[in-house]
Amino acid sequence: MVQYTTARLDASFAALSDATRRGVLEQLGREDASITELAQKFHMTLTGMKKHVGVLEQAGLVTTEKVGRVRTCKLGPRRLEEETAWIERYCQLWASRFDELDKVIEEQKQKEMVDGRKKRE
Amino acid sequence: MDARRESEPAPKNRTTTERKSDRELVVTRTFNAPARIVFEAWTKPELFKRWWVPKSMGMSLLTCEMDVRVGGKYRLVFGVGGSKVMEVFGKYIEVTPHSRLVWTNEEGDEGGAITTLTFEEKGGQTLLVKHDLYPSKEALDGELASGAADGMPEQLDQLDELLVTLGGSVGRS
Numbered sequence: 001m002v003q004y005t006t007a008r009l010d011a012s013f014a015a016l017s018d019a020t021r022r023g024v025l026e027q028l029g030r031e032d033a034s035i036t037e038l039a040q041k042f043h044m045t046l047t048g049m050k051k052h053v054g055v056l057e058q059a060g061l062v063t064t065e066k067v068g069r070v071r072t073c074k075l076g077p078r079r080l081e082e083e084t085a086w087i088e089r090y091c092q093l094w095a096s097r098f099d100e101l102d103k104v105i106e107e108q109k110q111k112e113m114v115d116g117r118k119k120r121e
Numbered sequence: 122m123d124a125r126r127e128s129e130p131a132p133k134n135r136t137t138t139e140r141k142s143d144r145e146l147v148v149t150r151t152f153n154a155p156a157r158i159v160f161e162a163w164t165k166p167e168l169f170k171r172w173w174v175p176k177s178m179g180m181s182l183l184t185c186e187m188d189v190r191v192g193g194k195y196r197l198v199f200g201v202g203g204s205k206v207m208e209v210f211g212k213y214i215e216v217t218p219h220s221r222l223v224w225t226n227e228e229g230d231e232g233g234a235i236t237t238l239t240f241e242e243k244g245g246q247t248l249l250v251k252h253d254l255y256p257s258k259e260a261l262d263g264e265l266a267s268g269a270a271d272g273m274p275e276q277l278d279q280l281d282e283l284l285v286t287l288g289g290s291v292g293r294s
Contacts (some may be wrong), residue, residue: 002292012148019183049127065203083140083265086264086265087138087265088138090138090146090148091136091137091138091148091270093175093178094136094138094150094251095135096175097172097174097175098150098152098172099133099173100172100175101152101159101162101172102152102172103171103172104152104168105152105153105154105158105159105174106153106154106173108161108162108168109154109158110159
């Protein structure tokens with residue numbers, strides 16, 4: 001876990017060490033954009049922008065999705081972290097619900113066994 | 122793993138939660154009982170209300186109405202100290218005894234999620250899969266975002282703390 005975090009921090013800092021990439025993040029903070037739009041905005045070639053986006057993507061700072069011929073970029077990590085946190089909490093709620101359900105089920109099982117015995121007697 | 126599970130004294134079964142796609146959220150859990158018993162615990166109000174709101178949630182079920190048949194409605198009212206804080210309702214759109222239950226969740230602003238529960242019995246155990254299908258990616262995103270930020274009832278924050286406390290004491294029974 002710690003190692004994972006450290007590796008991710010390294011990737012994040014490396015990704016953020018470049019002015020263009022910081023600019024891209026800022027831009028995506030305002031709105032999602034395609035690689036083409038980003039390349040135009042930062043006066044770069046498509047290939048150059050693809051590389052920058054690739055680095056950001058690897059660091060988990062940006063996610064991209066290709067629809068048809070257009071690859072759209074959006075901010076990634078915060079969303080993902082929030083989502084993970086939510087899912088964890090949701091899972092905890094259900095786990096604690098199901099632990100209660102276990103008790104009810106166990107009781108019903110016992111009850112059926114007793115009832116079954118009574119019927120046979 | 123299954124063999125080990127059987128030889129150990131009643132280990133706790135794991136609950137998993139996964140976002141399967143943009144619109145789907147899936148929760149799974151195995152229960153040490155036949156599907157019939159698990160199904161009844163979901164469909165008989167007197168059993169359902171005993172587990173749906175764990176004590177640790179800090180809430181109670183004030184009302185638990187469920188008319189479990191196709192087209193039948195359900196309504197759950199949650200309260201804290203006797204006053205209502207939340208209400209959920211919807212209707213059953215599929216009821217197959219001991220194997221499948223499908224219902225709508227209508228408390229949302231627009232169309233809510235459709236919940237499908239399946240009960241799969243294997244060797245005296247039942248695998249329960251709860252599948253929520255949201256009307257759109259935005260609907261599920263919204264749910265996730267609101268929960269992560271501030272939309273979740275305060276009680277659920279307390280739940281986190283309490284669960285940690287409870288975590289230390291489970292397995293004693």
